Each structure stands twice: as structure tokens, then as C-alpha cells.
Amino acid sequence: MRTWEGWRPADVGWPAPKRRPNMDVIGTFVAVGSDKEWEEYMIQRRSFLGLMGAAGAAAGTGLLTTQAALAQDKKFTIALVPGLTTDAFYITMHRGAQAAADALGQDLLFQGASEWNVTLQVPVLDAVIARNPAAILIAPTDKVQLVEPLKKAHAAGITVVCVDTFIGTGVFQTGSGDADFPISYVASDNVLGGVMAARALAKSIGEKGKVYVSNVKPGISTTDQREEGFKKEMANHPNIEILETQFNDDDANKAAAQVQAVIGRVPDLAGVFGANLFSASGTANGVKQAGKQGVVKIAAFDAPQSVVQELKDGTFEIVIAQHPAEIGYFGFVSAFAHLTGNPVPTLIGTGFTVMTKDNIDDPDIAKYLYTG
Amino acid sequence: MGPGVLSRIADLRAWIFLVLLLIFFETWANVAYGVTFIGNTYNLQSIGIFATAPLLLALGQTFVIISAGIDLSVGFTMGLAAVVSAHVANLGMSHFGLNPLLAMLLGLLSGIAVAFIPGLVNGWLIARLRVPPFIGTLGMYGIARGAAFLIAGGMTVPVSNEWFAYIGNGRIYGVPILVIIAVVVIFLMHYLLSQTKFGQHTYALGASRVAAVRSGINVGGLTMRIYLLAAVCAGLAGALYSARFTAGAAQAGEPLLLSSIAAVVIGGASLFGGSGTIAGTVAGALVIAVIEYGLVFINVEPFWQFIAVGVVIIISVLVDQSQRKLLGGRQDD
Amino acid sequence: MTEPLLDVRGVSKYFGGVHALEDVSMDLHAGEVVALAGDNGAGKSTLIKAISGVHKVDRGDILLEGKPVTYESPQQARDHGIETIYQDLALADNLSIGANIFLGREPKRKAFGFLPVLDRGLMADAAKETMRRLDFHVDRLSAPVSAFSGGQRQAVAIGRAIYWNAKILIMDEPTAALGVPEQRKVIALIKSLKEQGKGVIFISHNLGDIFAVADRIVVLRRGIKAGERKPDETTGDEIVRLMVGG
Numbered sequence: 001m002r003t004w005e006g007w008r009p010a011d012v013g014w015p016a017p018k019r020r021p022n023m024d025v026i027g028t029f030v031a032v033g034s035d036k037e038w039e040e041y042m043i044q045r046r047s048f049l050g051l052m053g054a055a056g057a058a059a060g061t062g063l064l065t066t067q068a069a070l071a072q073d074k075k076f077t078i079a080l081v082p083g084l085t086t087d088a089f090y091i092t093m094h095r096g097a098q099a100a101a102d103a104l105g106q107d108l109l110f111q112g113a114s115e116w117n118v119t120l121q122v123p124v125l126d127a128v129i130a131r132n133p134a135a136i137l138i139a140p141t142d143k144v145q146l147v148e149p150l151k152k153a154h155a156a157g158i159t160v161v162c163v164d165t166f167i168g169t170g171v172f173q174t175g176s177g178d179a180d181f182p183i184s185y186v187a188s189d190n191v192l193g194g195v196m197a198a199r200a201l202a203k204s205i206g207e208k209g210k211v212y213v214s215n216v217k218p219g220i221s222t223t224d225q226r227e228e229g230f231k232k233e234m235a236n237h238p239n240i241e242i243l244e245t246q247f248n249d250d251d252a253n254k255a256a257a258q259v260q261a262v263i264g265r266v267p268d269l270a271g272v273f274g275a276n277l278f279s280a281s282g283t284a285n286g287v288k289q290a291g292k293q294g295v296v297k298i299a300a301f302d303a304p305q306s307v308v309q310e311l312k313d314g315t316f317e318i319v320i321a322q323h324p325a326e327i328g329y330f331g332f333v334s335a336f337a338h339l340t341g342n343p344v345p346t347l348i349g350t351g352f353t354v355m356t357k358d359n360i361d362d363p364d365i366a367k368y369l370y371t372g
Numbered sequence: 373m374g375p376g377v378l379s380r381i382a383d384l385r386a387w388i389f390l391v392l393l394l395i396f397f398e399t400w401a402n403v404a405y406g407v408t409f410i411g412n413t414y415n416l417q418s419i420g421i422f423a424t425a426p427l428l429l430a431l432g433q434t435f436v437i438i439s440a441g442i443d444l445s446v447g448f449t450m451g452l453a454a455v456v457s458a459h460v461a462n463l464g465m466s467h468f469g470l471n472p473l474l475a476m477l478l479g480l481l482s483g484i485a486v487a488f489i490p491g492l493v494n495g496w497l498i499a500r501l502r503v504p505p506f507i508g509t510l511g512m513y514g515i516a517r518g519a520a521f522l523i524a525g526g527m528t529v530p531v532s533n534e535w536f537a538y539i540g541n542g543r544i545y546g547v548p549i550l551v552i553i554a555v556v557v558i559f560l561m562h563y564l565l566s567q568t569k570f571g572q573h574t575y576a577l578g579a580s581r582v583a584a585v586r587s588g589i590n591v592g593g594l595t596m597r598i599y600l601l602a603a604v605c606a607g608l609a610g611a612l613y614s615a616r617f618t619a620g621a622a623q624a625g626e627p628l629l630l631s632s633i634a635a636v637v638i639g640g641a642s643l644f645g646g647s648g649t650i651a652g653t654v655a656g657a658l659v660i661a662v663i664e665y666g667l668v669f670i671n672v673e674p675f676w677q678f679i680a681v682g683v684v685i686i687i688s689v690l691v692d693q694s695q696r697k698l699l700g701g702r703q704d705d
Numbered sequence: 706m707t708e709p710l711l712d713v714r715g716v717s718k719y720f721g722g723v724h725a726l727e728d729v730s731m732d733l734h735a736g737e738v739v740a741l742a743g744d745n746g747a748g749k750s751t752l753i754k755a756i757s758g759v760h761k762v763d764r765g766d767i768l769l770e771g772k773p774v775t776y777e778s779p780q781q782a783r784d785h786g787i788e789t790i791y792q793d794l795a796l797a798d799n800l801s802i803g804a805n806i807f808l809g810r811e812p813k814r815k816a817f818g819f820l821p822v823l824d825r826g827l828m829a830d831a832a833k834e835t836m837r838r839l840d841f842h843v844d845r846l847s848a849p850v851s852a853f854s855g856g857q858r859q860a861v862a863i864g865r866a867i868y869w870n871a872k873i874l875i876m877d878e879p880t881a882a883l884g885v886p887e888q889r890k891v892i893a894l895i896k897s898l899k900e901q902g903k904g905v906i907f908i909s910h911n912l913g914d915i916f917a918v919a920d921r922i923v924v925l926r927r928g929i930k931a932g933e934r935k936p937d938e939t940t941g942d943e944i945v946r947l948m949v950g951g
Contacts, residue, residue: 086521086622088527114517114518114521243671244671244673244674245674246668246674247674249627250623250627251627251628252617252621252624253422253425253426253613253627253628254422254627254664256421256422257418257419257421257422257661257664257665257668258664258665258668260414260418260421260422260665261415261418261665261666261668261669262668262669264412264414264415264418264669265405265407265668265669265670265671277528278621278623281528281617281619282617285541285616285617286418288541289417289418289421289541289548290414290418304527304528305527305530306527306528306530306619309530309532370527371527563820563822566823567816567820567821567822567823568821568822568823569811569823572800572804572808572811572823573808573809575797575799575800576797576799576800576804576808578799579797579798579799579800580796580797580798583795583796583797583808584797584808584809586779586789586791586795587797587808587809588779588780588783588809588810589808589809646797646798646799647799
């Protein structure tokens with residue numbers, strides 16, 4: 001298994017999902033839709049990526065490019081409001097956004113709640129709006145409940161970009177609905193992540209056997225999409241049976257008991273997809289307690305430093321690492337691009353890296369581990 | 373004789389629930405899959421391990437609830453202890469050159485020791501400053517959580533120590549070490565609650581603070597010790613979490629708080645204080661673990677788990693209330 | 706004349722500018738019941754709190770068996786044999802009679818020769834014996850006191866005091882919350898305490914109870930002792946006049 005960069009659109013079953021006509025996976029360069037959409041999209045993409053390059057150049061040489069120079073007399077403050085501040089994923093995203101801010105010579109304001117909770121995030125958002133930044137990058141903690149609070153920002157002339165999670169449908173700037181005002185949604189394509197986990201897991205269990213998804217709880221856009229992608233891809237593997245999904249409330253103890261119970265009923269369980277950190281680590285412990293380590297293969301989502309050891313000792317077969325720093329970086333750059341009059345794609349998908357025990361020592365892979 | 377027998381049954385309700393649940397799952401497993409549920413030691417081991425962490429929190433919480441208090445901070449006290457024990461075990465090996473066994477012991481003890489801080493602060497707020505327990509421990513919930521996340525740096529703290537992993541995952545004659553530790557703590561807590569002045573005074577405090585004061589009990593000191601005990605139980609749960617998952621996580625105990633309170637209530641304690649037993653709490657924790665494990669085992673749609681636990685809590689509270697009415701109706705005999 | 710058990714001499718107590726008690730004196734002998742009468746705010750509570758160690762007096766002396774005493778806490782007063790019995794909130798309702806009698810002073814025994822455990826047998830025996838002394842016969846010794854009637858609970862509170870050898874019992878409205886048959890039982894209880902040589906100070910609004918059981922009646926009005934009478938030398942009307950003035 002190589003890194004995600006080795007994948008081609010055909011490998012991941014792309015461009016099947018029509019629901020995202022102008023999806024742009026930075027790096028693999030995947031786009032779908034009609035020829036006309038393609039044309040428009042290419043134009044957008046070129047200018048956008050040009051700006052990305054500009055940001056890189058600015059970082060390298062300390063010179064501002066033409067586009068950035070437009071903003072020279074006015075320094076923008078762009079805020080990042082994460083889903084929670086205490087998670088390695090968002091901490092890494094913050095680093096990415098800071099890198100973009102430094103490269104573009106702009107200011108970043110990082111403010112969030114310590115817990116994934118609407119009632120804690122909204123007051124933080126209100127306080128950020130009160131400081132009147134030029135743009136807000138936000139990982140909304142709820143698709144619906146954050147719409148009204150963000151409308152206030154939009155009404156105050158603040159550019160809104162969704163990162164990691166979204167409001168409404170996640171399809172923006174369509175002119176329909178009351179939640180399409182954010183200019184862009186920048187995130188890992190979680191459906192794609194689920195697809196990649198499924199492919200890797202299918203391969204490691206020899207394309208046959210029973211598997212299930214250990215998930216947090218229904219209603220979280222990202223983990224729902226990972227499950228969706230996983231199940232969709234597994235449908236292409238006729239000898240693999242998918243069992244009932246188990247929800248663990250982000251409790252490793254419960255995830256462990258669930259896999260033990262499933263093994264009790266289904267002794268020939270072949271693999272589990274842990275859709276987030278605690279789903280995966282709890283499942284791994286349950287498998288160990290059941291004496292099935294190495295027999296029941298686990299694909300884990302998210303990559304804190306500890307997965308290095310867990311891949312090496314066989315706890316995890318596969319780890320799908322998101323690129324949160326890229327989300328922060330591209331989120332910041334797209335906000336800046338919009339503020340400086342450049343067109344921005346309404347949907348920007350960042351990539352993944354598939355980590356295994358064979359590639360984890362490669363610095364190009366290890367750089368995608370999340371750091372605090 | 374009628375009310376006496378009924379009240380005895382009400383006291384044993386958690387155990388009766390447990391037996392009924394086991395019969396239910398055994399029957400279903402036999403009919404649907406042709407396998408045994410309770411006859412399989414694998415299932416019993418799995419349920420034992422599953423119940424350990426919420427049970428440890430619930431044991432400490434039993435004293436708090438009997439004293440008419442509540443401790444909302446135990447979940448993050450557990451997380452704090454998990455993170456600290458993982459860190460200290462690592463430091464013990466990397467900085468002090470301890471062998472893995474000593475580093476493991478130091479790590480576990482540090483996890484328990486750090487829990488003294490939230491325990492003493494809770495006790496001080498509630499006993500000396502007379503802050504209502506709900507508010508005082510809610511404040512500590514935030515503080516312990518912040519401290520845990522700060523120490524962890526937003527990450528889980530992995531531990532690489534074979535002794536740590538052994539405590540968390542090893543078995544002695546097929547019995548998980550975690551379960552052995554839990555059983556020892558159960559007996560200790562049962563002794564404390566039923567056979568010592570401390571336990572007796574905890575009941576008195578829950579029934580009437582004024583009566584406890586008038587009886588010459590040092591209510592402030594008693595309150596301090598009750599919250600300290602709850603925190604130490606959470607500290608042990610956190611240290612064992614790190615051992616089991618070979619990583620400390622700040623949010624380790626957060627999802628366990630509500631099920632630990634539910635275990636105490638199902639076990640027969642009243643949230644108004646004054647009643648509850650260790651045996652009841654043990655049964656309450658097992659009821660929750662058996663429901664959640666059993667429903668997965670027989671492959672029932674996951675959402676039924678929430679409904680089942682909710683129904684058991686409500687039945688339990690209803691039994692408690694009718695028992696009170698029963699006693700209340702016997703004023704003159 | 707024997708030395709009084711309790712001698713209160715010229716006691717005053719001020720709360721800020723309020724004179725709660727002004728130069729009040731009274732005494733109590735063993736085997737005697739003194740009723741404390743007065744309207745609300747007359748100073749009855751302040752006086753018994755001064756005697757039982759809750760308040761320190763600003764002027765005057767309290768002598769116990771001839772020796773002047775000052776108590777830092779109610780616990781110290783209790784250790785010297787002065788027990789206060791409140792009409793409610795005196796018991797832990799969820800504990801047995803024995804556990805209530807011993808609350809705060811639980812006896813221990815060694816299980817298996819080494820493990821200290823509560824001696825429930827001793828507590829139950831003491832409960833049975835104490836209740837028998839008070840002429841209340843109970844058999845359900847492991848039942849919580851919430852299972853008993855108001856009069857029985859009052860008896861438990863009194864039983865606790867006499868078990869620990871209280872010499873002086875201060876009873877605050879002991880009959881207020883009870884039905885008529887229960888009130889009679891408590892009055893009988895007070896008489897039996899008197900026969901056992903205890904000194905009883907007894908606060909009541911009920912003139913019937915006062916005349917039924919008291920040896921002397923001390924009347925307070927606005928912090929001042931308005932008078933002291935023997936029941937057979939006075940009438941209810943006179944006591945009421947002393948209470949309300951005029």
C-alpha cells in the first residue's frame with residue numbers, strides 16, 4: 001500500500017459521486033461534472049492554485065505577489081474557530097492556518113471552545129464576530145444550529161469559510177437555501193477516506209469475511225460520511241459481508257466491549273473499521289482482550305503519534321491520516337483569495353495518507369502524524 | 373409481614389433485574405443462535421472488563437450520593453489520572469532510569485495521588501464554603517478537564533511498558549487482573565460503608581445534616597473524606613485505563629460519568645441521599661454492562677441499548693418511590 | 706436546700722444593639738422540671754442556647770453543680786451532661802434506633818479477631834434496654850426510625866440523651882408536632898425522667914402541658930424574666946398576663 005498520492009481517480013471509484021460536482025481534491029486533482037462545469041472549474045482552479053503558489057513563494061522569498069500586494073495597505077485578520085481547541089486534529093489545523101497567515105503576512109485569530117458542543121461554540125463565535133475580522137474559518141459543531149449565528153457574521157460583511165464540518169448541505173454559493181452563504185467548504189473528503197479504509201481493509205483480510213464499522217454516534221457529518229464511503233466501497237467486494245454498525249459514544253471502553261460481544265457471536269469476524277480515534281483504539285483493546293490480535297484486522301481513522309507504535313506491534317493494520325494542516329492552510333488561503341477578489345472553489349477536498357507498518361518510517365508519510 | 377417482604381424485594385431490585393436480564397439473553401442466544409450466553413466464560417470475562425471502569429467511578433459516587441451530594445467531576449478526575457499516570461510511567465523510565473515494573477507502580481500511584489487534588493478541593497468547597505455539590509463539582513469538572521488536556525497537550529499519551537499493559541490486559545487463572553482489582557475495591561468499599569463510623573456517618577449526613585451536626589459528627593471533615601474517596605476511586609479508574617489502553621486520554625472518563633451515576637441509582641440509592649449499598653451499586657453497574665454487551669451479542673439494533681438502560685433507570689426510581697410511600701404509610705404500628 | 710444542678714446568675718446576651726437577654730437568673734434541681742414560657746422573641750431560645758453551649762453569654766455566670774462553666778461548643782456541654790432535644794431534625798431517619806443512640810460514638814468489635822467492625826448487637830441491645838426504661842417497647846430493632854411514630858421518635862431522641870447519662874435535658878417544644886395520644890406519652894416520659902433524677906428544662910406554648918408536668922414556671926418577656934411561679938400557686942391567666950405584659 002502506498003500513500004494516497006499514488007491513487008488515481010479510477011482507483012477510488014471516482015468520479016461516481018455526482019453530489020459534489022465541483023469537488024477539488026488538492027494534489028490528486030480530481031474533478032467531475034459536465035464539460036462546461038469542467039471548464040469553469042479549471043479556470044477557478046488555475047487562479048486559485050496560482051494564489052496557493054503565490055503564498056508558497058511569499059513564504060519562500062519574503063516577497064508579496066501581485067494579488068497579495070492588493071491587500072498590502074490593509075492587513076486582514078482572519079479567525080479560525082475550531083470544533084474544539086483540545087484536539088490534536090484542530091491543533092494541527094491551527095498550525096496549518098498559521099503557516100498560511102505567516103506566508104501571506106496576514107493575522108490569524110484562533111478562538112474556540114474546549115468541547116465539541118453547540119452551546120459552547122456559539123458564544124465564542126459571537127465574541128469573534130464582535131472583533132469584526134475580515135473572515136471566519138469555522139468548523140461548525142452542528143449543521144443546523146450554527147446557521148443563524150453564522151448569518152450574523154455574514155450580515156456584518158464577514159466572509160465565512162467552513163472547515164472540516166459544514167452548515168446546511170455543505171454545498172455553498174448556489175443561490176438556494178438559507179445556508180449557502182459560506183464561500184467554500186474545505187475538508188477531508190470523508191467519503192473518500194471511508195472508501196480508502198475499505199479498500200485497504202479488504203485487501204488485508206484477503207477480500208473475504210465479515211467486517212463492521214465501529215462509529216461514534218449517528219449525526220456527525222464527518223464520521224457518517226466515512227461510514228458511507230466504507231460501506232459503498234465494500235459493496236464492490238462480493239465476498240465481504242458488512243455487519244451492523246456499533247455506536248460507542250466516543251467511549252473506548254464501550255467500543256472494546258462491543259467488539260468482544262460481536263466476536264462472541266461471530267467468531268470468524270475478519271475486520272473492523274474504527275471511524276475515529278477512540279472507536280479504533282477501543283476496538284483494538286477489545287480484540288486484544290478477546291485474544292484475536294492479528295486475526296481481526298483493524299483499519300483506524302486519524303493519526304496521533306501513538307499510531308506509529310500501534311502499527312508496528314500489529315494493533316492496527318491500516319491508519320488513514322487526514323491532513324488537518326492542509327485544511328487550515330487552504331481554508332486560510334481561500335478566505336484571503338476571496339478577500340482579494342479572486343474566485344475560490346466552493347468545495348475543496350484535502351487528501352489522506354494511508355499508513356501501514358511498512359511505510360510509517362518514511363518521513364514523507366510520518367509528516368502526516370498529528371502533533372500537538 | 374407483607375411490607376417487610378416487599379421492601380426486601382425492593383432492596384434487591386438491581387439483582388433481580390440482573391437475573392432477569394441474564395435469563396432473557398440466555399434464552400435469546402439459545403433460540404436465535406443455538407449458543408449459551410452465561411455459560412460462556414468469554415462473555416463473563418468481557419462483561420467483567422467492560423463493567424470495571426464505570427463501576428470504580430460508581431463505588432466512590434455511592435458514598436457521595438448517600439451523603440446527599442453528587443460528584444460531576446469524577447469523569448475528568450479519571451481523565452486527569454489517566455494522563456498523569458501515563459506521563460509519569462514514561463518519565464520514570466526515560467528520566468529516572470527505573471525498570472518497567474517500578475515505573476508502572478510509580479505511574480499507577482501518581483494517577484491515584486493526583487486525584488487527591490480535585491477530591492480535596494471539592495471537599496473544601498462543599499464542606500467549608502458550603503457551595504452546593506452540583507455547582508462545586510461542576511466547577512471542578514471544568515478545572516480537572518482543562519488540567520488533563522493541558523498535561524496531555526491535546527493528544528493521547530502513549531505508554532510503552534509491558535508491566536502497564538500486563539496490569540491492564542493480563543489474566544490470572546483466566547480472571548482479568550482488572551476484575552480482580554475491582555473485586556478487592558468492592559470488598560473494601562463494602563467494609564467502609566457498612567462497618568465503619570465513616571460509613572455510618574455518611575448515611576446520617578445524607579438523612580439529615582442537622583442531625584449529624586447535633587450528634588457531634590465533624591460534618592466538614594466527613595464531607596472532605598467522602599469527596600476524597602470518590603476522587604481516589606476515579607484516580608484508580610484512570611490509572612487502570614492507561615494500563616489497559618497503554619495510553620492516557622484526557623477524555624477517558626467523560627462518557628462514564630452518567631453510567632456511573634445510573635449504576636448507583638439502579639442499585640437502589642436515592643439521589644435525595646440517605647440510602648444505597650455497595651452490593652446494589654455493583655448490581656447496577658453489572659445491569660448496565662450486561663444490557664449493553666448482551667444487546668450487541670444478540671445483534672439487536674444499537675439504539676435499543678439507550679432505550680433499555682433508560683427503562684431500567686425509570687423502573688428503578690419508580691420502585692424506590694413506591695417503597696418510600698410504603699414506609700411513609702406505616703407511621704403507627 | 707441542696708445545691709442546684711444548674712444555676713444561671715444574671716445572664717445577659719446582646720446581638721448588636723438588641724438585648725436578647727437582660728440579667729436573667731434561674732436554677733434547676735435534680736428531679737425537677739422547669740417550664741420556660743414566653744411569647745415569640747421573649748428570649749427562650751437564646752437562654753437555652755446559652756445553657757447548651759451554642760451562645761456565649763456577654764454578662765453573668767452559669768454554674769453546673771456549683772462550678773462556673775463556659776463551653777466552646779454544644780459538644781462540650783454534651784460531654785458535661787447537658788443534652789438538648791429538638792422536636793425534629795434530631796435523628797437520622799434512615800438509621801436504626803441503636804444506630805441513632807450511638808450516632809457519633811459507635812461501639813466497635815473485632816471480627817475474625819482483627820477486623821474492627823460496628824458492634825450492631827451491642828447497639829440493638831442498648832436500644833432495647835433504653836426504650837424499655839422509657840416504657841416504649843419496640844421489637845423491630847433493625848428498622849429505620851422513619852418506620853416509627855412521632856412519639857416513638859421523640860422517645861428515641863430522649864433515650865439517646867439518657868443512655869449517655871445526661872443530667873440535664875433541655876426539650877424544645879417536645880409535644881408541638883404530635884397528636885394528642887402521643888403528647889400524653891411524652892408528658893409521661895418527662896415524668897419518668899424526673900423520677901430518674903434528671904433535671905428537665907422544657908419549653909412549651911401549651912399551658913396544659915406546662916401545668917401537667919412542671920414544678921416551676923419561668924416566664925420571659927422581651928429578654929427579661931417576668932416572673933417565676935409554682936403551678937399550684939398560679940393560674941393560666943396569670944401566666945399569660947406575665948407573658949404578654951400588662
